[in-house]
Amino acid sequence: xxxxxxxxxxxxxxxxxxxxxxxxxxxxxxxxxxxxxxxxxxxxxxxxxxxxxxxxxxxxxxxxxxxxxxxxxxxxxxxxxxxxxxxxxxxxxxxxxxxxxxxxxxxxxxxxxxxxxxxxxxxxxxxxxxxxxxxxxxxxxxxxxxxxxxxxxxxxxxxxxxxxxxxxxxxxxxxxxxxxxxxxxxxxxxxxxxxxxxxxxxxxxxxxxxxxxxxxxxxxxxxxxxxxxxxxxxxxxxxxxxxxxxxxxxxxxxxxxxxxxxxxxxxxxxxxxxxxx
Numbered sequence: 001x002x003x004x005x006x007x008x009x010x011x012x013x014x015x016x017x018x019x020x021x022x023x024x025x026x027x028x029x030x031x032x033x034x035x036x037x038x039x040x041x042x043x044x045x046x047x048x049x050x051x052x053x054x055x056x057x058x059x060x061x062x063x064x065x066x067x068x069x070x071x072x073x074x075x076x077x078x079x080x081x082x083x084x085x086x087x088x089x090x091x092x093x094x095x096x097x098x099x100x101x102x103x104x105x106x107x108x109x110x111x112x113x114x115x116x117x118x119x120x121x122x123x124x125x126x127x128x129x130x131x132x133x134x135x136x137x138x139x140x141x142x143x144x145x146x147x148x149x150x151x152x153x154x155x156x157x158x159x160x161x162x163x164x165x166x167x168x169x170x171x172x173x174x175x176x177x178x179x180x181x182x183x184x185x186x187x188x189x190x191x192x193x194x195x196x197x198x199x200x201x202x203x204x205x206x207x208x209x210x211x212x213x214x215x216x217x218x219x220x221x222x223x224x225x226x227x228x229x230x231x232x233x234x235x236x237x238x239x240x241x242x243x244x245x246x247x248x249x250x251x252x253x254x255x256x257x258x259x260x261x262x263x264x265x266x267x268x269x270x271x272x273x274x275x276x277x
Contacts, residue, residue: 025251029097029106032245034075040067045079045093053095058277060084063091063224073111073181073243083126083224085237092277094221097247098136101190101215104251108132108186108220115239116178117153125227127168128153128240132188132195133277136216143218143277144211147195149186151176152227153238159227160197163208168227171197171204181243187250188217220247 030052033039040048045055045065057065062084072078083089099106114128129150135143148161156175159168176182176199185198193214196206222242226234 026107027249029099029247029249030095030245031247034072034244035067035077035079035242036075037077040077042067042069042077049095055093055095057091057093058221059091060086060089062086063089065091065093065222071113071241073113073241075243078241078243079222079245081128081222081224081240081242083128083236083238085235087226087234089126089235089237090223090225092131092221092223094219096219097217099217099249100136102217102249104191104249105187105189106132106217106220107188107248107250108246109183109248110245111181111183111243112151113181113241113243114151114153114156114176114178115241116156117236117238119154119232119236123228123230123232123236124152124154125225125233126153126236126238127151127159127223127225127227128238129159129223130184130186130220131223132186132220133218134211134214134216135218135277138213141211141213144209144214146188146209146211146214146217147186147197147207148210148223149184149197150223150225151240153178153240154227154236158197158199158204160195160205160207161210163210164212166210169205169207174199174204186220190215190217 046057047054065079065081067077068080069077108130127150131148132146133143150159152159157170162169183200187196193209194206197204
C-alpha cells in the first residue's frame with residue numbers, strides 16, 4: 001500500500017517508553033492561558049500575545065489561524081487553524097522559546113478538535129497538529145525536527161514521524177473522532193533523544209528524534225501540513241481548533257519512572273522532507 005511518494009513496507013517495531021507514574025518537577029515555559037482575553041483578541045493570531053510571544057507564522061499566506069469564539073474547549077476563545085486547498089498551503093504558527101541544552105524533557109500540551117476533510121480513498125490529510133523544533137545554532141542544517149503529533153483530517157488516524165526519514169506513521173488501530181475535543185501531549189526527551197506521543201493521557205508511541213544532532217529546543221508550532229504526496233493530498237484543505245496550549249519542562253522523579261515495552265505495527269506514508277521548515 002502506498003500513501004504518497006513511494007512504497008513504504010509494513011513491519012513490526014518495538015520501542016521503550018518512559019512512563020511517569022507520578023509526580024514530576026515541572027516549569028512552565030509558555031502558557032497560552034486558553035487564548036483568552038486580554039492577551040488574545042478575536043482575529044488573526046499573528047502578532048498576538050506580544051509580551052509573552054508574539055505568535056508568528058511561516059509558510060502559506062493563504063492559510064490562516066484566527067482567534068475565534070464559536071468553537072472552544074473551555075473559556076470563551078480558541079484558535080482556528082485552516083490549511084488552504086493549494087499545494088503550497090502548509091503553514092505553521094509558533095512562539096519562540098529557546099532552551100539551550102535542556103535537561104529532562106520538554107512537554108507540549110494542547111486540546112484539539114479536528115474537522116473532517118473529504119478526500120478520495122487513496123488520499124490523506126492534511127496533518128493537523130504540533131511539531132517540536134531545534135532551530136538554534138545548527139549552521140547550514142537549519143531547523144531540526146525533534147518530533148510531531150497530529151491527526152489525519154480525512155481518516156482520523158493519529159500521526160507522528162519516523163526517525164531519519166520523516167515518514168508519517170499512523171498509530172495502528174486507533175483513531176479519534178471528528179468534531180470532538182481530545183487532549184494531546186508531545187514529550188521531547190533530551191536525555192534519551194526520543195519523543196513520545198500521548199492522546200487523552202494514553203501513551204501511543206515512542207520514537208527517536210526525527211533529525212539527528214538535536215541539542216536544543218526553540219519552538220513547537222501549530223501545524224497544518226500535506227500528509228501525503230499524491231495530487232489530492234497536496235491540495236487538501238483542513239481545519240482544526242486548538243485550546244489550552246502549554247509548553248513546559250518536565251523532569252520525572254526517578255523513583256516513579258517505569259520502563260515499559262510498546263509494540264506497534266506501522267504504516268508509513270512518505271511525507272516530503274520539504275514539509276519541515
